[in-house]
Amino acid sequence: MATTSEPSRPLDLGEAAPATAGVTRALFFLAVASFSGAATTRIMDAILPQIAHEFAVTIGAAAFVATAYAFAYGLFQLVFGPLGDRYGKYRIILLACAGSALTTLACAFSGTLPGLAAARLLSGMMAAAIVPLSIAWVGDVVPGDERQQVLARFMSAQIMGLLAGQIGGGVLGEYFGWRSAFLLIAAVYVLAIAGMLFEVIRNPALTRTKHAADASLRKSFAAFAGLIRRPVVRFVLAMVTIESFAMFGAFTYVGASLRYRFGFDYASVGLYLAVYCAGGLTYVLFSRRLIGWLGPARLSFWGTVLVAATYAAIAVTPFAEAYLPAIAVMGLGFYMLHNTLQTLATQMAPDARGSAVALFATFYFLAQAVGVYLAGLVIDRHGTSPVFLAAAGLLLVLGFLLLRAMPQELRNR
Template sequence: MPMPLPGPQVDRIVFLLAWAAFASSAALRLVDPMLPALAADFHTTVGGAAIVVTATGLAYGLLQLLFGPLGDHYGKLRVITIACLASTLGAVACAVSPSLDLLALARALNGATTAALIPLSLAWIGDAVSMEHRQATLARFMTGQIIGLVSGHAIGGFFAEHLGWRWGFVFLAGIYLVVGLLLLAALRGARVATPAPARLPGRYRLVLGQAHGRFVLALIFVEAIATFGIMTFIPAYLHQRFGVSLLHAGLVVATVGLGGLGYTLFAARWVRVLGPRRLARSGGVLLGVAFATLTFGDAWAWGVLACVLLGLGFYQLHNTLQTLASQMAPQARGTALSLFAFCFFLGQAAGAALGAPVVDHFGAQWLFLAAALMLPLTGFVLASHIKARHRALKLAARGGAG
């Protein structure tokens, strides 16, 4: 049961958690516009340098499965604080890495520790804030995550272009350190009672043992490959094809976040007007149009339109999947959402790994074209599944009533 803390204390901690979410989100996208600079410094191709993206996504996704139980057992805020301070060390290791392999290892460490910040923050807010105020508090927290997504590319492009890519990691380390120390100070008197840890294997079976759960997890994996995995190559594509600076390319891709805000700020209206099925189809179509625009656009300005549409379409499709995931196994919702996050970030890493040889041998446009075809199909498959599931639930309800 939640044990609400005094309002001002909760507000201060949520503010710090929002900054932690900012750092976590920015860290995931920071390297994308740095890839040409990394390729030049370490004498490899852009595709070869993308190993640092793959390493981060794999570590981030895998550790989702661990941090939920750790937070339940040792206290969510304590684990968040330790992870934030550990992320400082990972970011510093990135800044001083003398080789691409060591940079990939340091990025994996950074991805592993920062994986705790957003999911455990959401869980801590659920423990600390009463249901009456929880939705508004979560909205305030999510602001940090969205701004991190919006600015991560731009920050990475700025440092790569002007001060050197290593200073981007020093910047992140500073945020992690300050937030971690402030959270450490806030731990006194902020402990919230949490349920005793349950046995995990049975909970995982609840999710994976049903066809609906497996379907949602498979679809989020495909979505991640075709969106965030392929997004990795957009800044380098804009830089190499149109000759724009890395900062310029990062700013263009940052408009993905603006498209996302266009959904989240009006989410209630979007859901009321379109409903889940049409949101899934609309999101898939918008994503297809976005990647087609990147493929055939003959000037960098088309990238702005493409990225705004990409953000809007992604959040329409992803939010629909997220809602389904929250109901995959109500008796094991935390486990279900951990698996959901794991599949998403595993898909992101797989997208970067699969896309790298395509970019090196054929060009990024072919990768964008594949996404333009795959994502509308994904949206329509999801809409069809929602319709079939609603029909099955109605039939089951009628059968139970009879």
């Protein structure tokens, strides 16, 4: 009989504690929201050539739509992090989902490239709260010795969202037009909103905050300067900047490479890109063994080696078929790297975890925006191969930095 009352037990958000049924259920709805956020983040990988064709611009010019989203997503971490710490992470995520649904619909109905870029900018602003505050919420309610495993499982929803964005963008774009993909993502946001509203009614503690009632937003924003003065924070921010600049400055154009080098249709581009997610899911399935076997420093190092090798391979190969295994291995390697950095982000400032993870995400997406923009300039003149080779070199440098300079508290986990 005792088990019947467990789901309605209020969540204690004071100190991290072992996951309960309430935490698991609440995390599921966050996962649905993160699925939608991931899908809309990477949907441009598959439909970028189609947008360039519809609006009669170069691939580099069309990539401004992706840059606008990443820039807004990164910048607004600095807003939502303190808001999450002050007003409750779950509440802010719920409101952000509502805004994301509306702005994603605006993307679907945009009739010009500047209009689409503006809608994507607003979409990035709204979606900025979802994944980082979800990660910070996990940090609040899951103890440190379980956190990387829980984050790895939570990451599977993001990976499935990437998969949906890339396949959906390609297949729906090929047969129904790229706008249909945005309509579908908006519908999933609505499902996430409904589930989260139900959970908030069932567990009102979800909207509470750990911070004192008189904590001011001014103090929260001022805390960013204090966070950056911490050595561990500076290390993590530097590493995620290199990671995102190199990884996604190049990856945004892998679909364009398949389209323009090998003549793939949009559906085939989406299907090829989707194996990236298969590599990521492979990491999720074996994450416990890999983390225990390699440890965080070596796990992230070998992740960078895998990604660098695959970028070098697709830069020089004359065979389209080589992209398929390369993209899959790229997904495995990236999540070996990124899961480690995500975990360190939750540990680098436990007293302001929402703000710390938001700062991490800000650097991640601003670096991505800069990388996509600069790569587009190179690609319009010289093609994709120089960009892929440069990404490989930067990622190898990142791997060696992580191996030699990983903070001891993470290395020994």
